[in-house]
Amino acid sequence: MQVQRSSITSDILGRYYTNSYVGAILVSSMGAISPESVLDLGAGDGVLTAAAAKIWQDATYYTVDIDENARSASLPKLLGSSFRHHVGDALSSAIEKELGLNLGCADLAICNPPYIRHQWRKGFASILEDAGLSHVLPKLADMPAEILFIAQNLRFLRKHGRLGLIVPDGVIAGERFAGLRNALATEHCIERVIELPRGIFRKTEAKAHILVMSKSGEGPDEILVQRLDESGVLSPELKIRREQATGRLDYSFLARGMGNKRTKQTRIGDVTISLSRGSFSSSQRTKCDFPVLHTTDLGPAVDVVSRKFCMPSALAKQGQFNLAKPGDILVGRVGRNFEEKVCIVKSGTVAVSDCIFILRVAPEHRDSVFAYLKSSPGREALSFSSHGVGAKFLTIDALRNILFKSK
Structure with missing residues (x-):
């Protein structure tokens, strides 16, 4: 039925x-x-x-x-x-x-x-x-x-x-x-x-x-x-x-x-160096005179942050904001289809909105974590780990507790 x-x-x-x-x-x-x-x-x-x-x-x-x-x-x-x-x-x-x-x-x-x-x-x-x-x-x-x-x-x-x-x-x-x-x-x-x-x-x-x-x-x-x-x-x-x-x-x-108990898995939290939200709210983002990456800039086809979002080096050196650096994995944390919004910073320093997590993992696990979160099972894990009455959202603890297959 x-x-x-x-x-x-x-x-x-x-x-x-x-x-x-x-x-x-x-x-x-x-x-x-x-x-x-x-x-x-x-x-x-x-x-x-x-x-x-x-x-x-x-x-x-x-x-x-x-x-x-x-x-x-x-x-x-x-x-x-x-x-x-x-x-x-x-x-x-x-x-x-x-x-x-x-x-x-x-x-x-x-x-x-x-x-x-x-x-x-x-x-x-x-x-x-x-x-x-x-x-x-x-x-x-x-x-x-x-x-x-x-x-x-x-x-x-x-x-x-x-x-x-x-x-x-x-x-x-x-x-x-x-x-x-x-x-x-x-x-x-x-x-x-x-x-x-x-x-x-x-x-x-x-x-x-x-x-x-x-x-x-x-x-x-x-x-x-x-x-x-x-x-x-x-x-x-x-x-x-x-x-x-x-x-x-x-x-x-x-x-x-x-189901994951059947295979050897590692918690993302066990290989995480730091995990935090971006610094800019939606209203603050529109008033910035530098680019701020938001979930609307991400999607399933976006694997790497575009260089157009690189922050001017003079501003980045001031250390006023929580910024994403090369090697950081960015994960959408709220909204419809947020699980499809995962990308990585390859170069430069990037300002991100507070709708995005900045996930910094140990270098030896970075590729495995990123590949998993971009995969179909990874997207399902993100979706299943979310909750919310209206828009889905992901918490820091929920992201830390996601299991992936390490090398």
């Missing part, structure tokens, strides 16, 4: 509406359970609740959406009195009173949270504290909506209650959210992660994953990781130990790493 794309992209509230087939996959991944109460915060079109109702027909459903025109508001009229809808803010610290469902009582929760950052409110701190997630980022005020929605769902669930979400790529693969993954896997229990294909949300390259977990630290010792391909077929399962959850949990990255 071909996975159909949604007809709606993100709206003003940061919502990406769930594909009905993906909703069915999420619900079927929750396991053989018989919940009496099901919660859907930020229900939107009601796709997740509709998918759940096909399986758990005897449950009582509680849906919440801040938009009074959301399609989920019509569920009680369409499907009967076992569906109770509330128009309001799902992140209200007193939502249980308005909804008529006590905290710690729901058997199951399903959710596709919006991908936005809410203006901080005092009530958010208590939501995070109640769920044991107040420590997962350095600053409480930096908590994005997806973490707040995870916390709110956990507050409603009873012990061992189950939660199924669609979360952005950063939650599963981002270095910034390593603490969150550790908390969800140790203080609670991550059971399954399913990587969804890019483009599942129409008009965006947003990458997302299904995350299935239970409340409490008890459960299986292994996390099952899969990928749903564009034809709607689930991959075989990879098994990751719970204590490894701090690292990445995206199938593409993990599968590639496991």
Whole structure:
């Protein structure tokens, strides 16, 4: 079955509406359970609740959406009195009173949270504290909506209650959210992660994953990781130990790493002398009176930086900027098809934008690293190592961890 794309992209509230087939996959991944109460915060079109109702027909459903025109508001009229809808803010610290469902009582929760950052409110701190997630980022005020929605769902669930979400790529693969993954896997229990294909949300390259977990630290010792391909077929399962959850949990990255164990490989980071970003932002670049190389100047056919980008020697000697020198490998780090934007500096000194990494490796490994990153497997490794809700981006640690075959 071909996975159909949604007809709606993100709206003003940061919502990406769930594909009905993906909703069915999420619900079927929750396991053989018989919940009496099901919660859907930020229900939107009601796709997740509709998918759940096909399986758990005897449950009582509680849906919440801040938009009074959301399609989920019509569920009680369409499907009967076992569906109770509330128009309001799902992140209200007193939502249980308005909804008529006590905290710690729901058997199951399903959710596709919006991908936005809410203006901080005092009530958010208590939501995070109640769920044991107040420590997962350095600053409480930096908590994005997806973490707040995870916390709110956990507050409603009873012990061992189950939660199924669609979360952005950063939650599963981002270095910034390593603490969150550790908390969800140790203080609670991550059971399954399913990587969804890019483009599942129409008009965006947003990458997302299904995350299935239970409340409490008890459960299986292994996390099952899969990928749903564009034809709607689930991959075989990879098994990751719970204590490894701090690292990445995206199938593409993990599968590639496991495959590389069959041959002797070297981490790029192990042969790296230095790795940094260029000095110039897009706005600064346009004001410079010397050439600045940007990702728009690169492509699959560009192997060597053109001499027209060489910086005047007098400026280069001033040492004011982070400049690329002969032998440096330049790697695009952000944007569509960034993995095709790899080249090397053969002569001169080059100023580059902050959308490009300057990779300086030991001379004896330079040719091997460059040849690998320019190859089809290298481009795949760069792509699989990236993450991001919208535009893909590569981090320094992700580039360091890419494996190549050394001589």
